[in-house]
Amino acid sequence: MSNRKPYVREMTRTWWKDDPFYRFYMVREATILPLIFFTICLTFGLGCLVKGPEAWAGWLSFMSNPIVVVLNILALLGSLFHAQTFFSMMPQVMPITIKGKKLDKTIIVLAQWAAVAAISLFVLVLV
Template sequence: MSNRKPYVREMKRTWWKDHPFYRFYMLREATVLPLIFFTLCLTFGLGCLVKGPEAWQGWLSFMANPVVIILNLLALAGSLFHAQTFFSMMPQVMPIRIKGKVLDKKIIVLGQWAAVAAITLFVLILV
């Protein structure tokens, strides 16, 4: 046994601020915060819908609050940012091969956005 003390590198709470890659990563991971608010709003909205017309109207008036609208717009922006970073990473993680040739990254990313647009259009038509 040795009496030497092991080297313990000091780790500050703001270690991620020193490198642009980690700042970008932390920003991407922070997009979950407004999405949590959005999910809670939808969950309570469904609960109010079940409780009756008075509860539903109360929820609608809550959702019309400008602060709630801003938070929901932040959630939308965070969701789109998260999707963009995920879609741009997808061709590197899972390259698609057709007849032995790797499909261009731009085509894969545009195909994903086309799928998002088609699903959005379909949902809007249903509503």
């Protein structure tokens, strides 16, 4: 065996900032943090709903805190960002062919957004 040390490339903590692809990836992954907060808040809200009116009123007052409102808005923006990136990848992952011709990517993406809008409208009318 040789006494030579293997080459280990130095990697700084900010290696991802140098490449736009990795910057975009890291920002996309960081948007999950407000979504986690929203999910935890919603879970506790369901628990408070089960516990009774006083617990529910306490949860509602917590949710009306301006910091919580801002975090929930960030969660909404993060989920829309995730949806946009997912919808834009969909035509590449699963191209749709009709009568031997590939459907335009824009039509696929717009159809997905139309489905989101229709489901959202249905839920708004239902509730």
